[in-house]
Amino acid sequence: MSTPQQPYKRVLEALREDLDTGRIRVGDKYPSVNELAAEHGVATVTARRALEKLRDEGLATSQQGVGWFVTEPPPPGPTVEEQLQQVLERLARVEQHLGLPQS
Structure with a gap:
């Protein structure tokens, strides 16, 4: 038995689908909190939470009294492998600085 999805x-997911399909694009205004709430049958606080999640992901920004807008997604960060390589390089520099035999 699956658990119901949080509203x-x-x-x-509906907003992400709109982004993925190009129905809304960078610079476009998202539907208002009230419009989203009515369209999806949820409370305005719930609709706002979805937009805030997109903001946290770098996909939305808000302007008080104006609305929410689609922003350019942030560039991807370094991969785990790249991060590990950077740590190993720093460790090697520390070993060298301390005069320790390098591993």
Whole structure:
């Protein structure tokens, strides 16, 4: 038996689908909190939570009294492998600085 999806996640998935399909693009205004709430049958606080999640992911920004807008997704960060390589390089520099035999 599957657990029901949290309401804000339903709204969030619908907004992501709109982004993925190009129905809304960078610079476009997202539907208002009230419009999202009515469209998805959720409370305005729930619709706002979905937009805030997109903001946290770098996909939305808000302007008080104006609305929410689609922003350019942030560039991907370094991969885990790249991060590990950077740590190993720093460790090698520390070993060298301390005069320790390098591993």
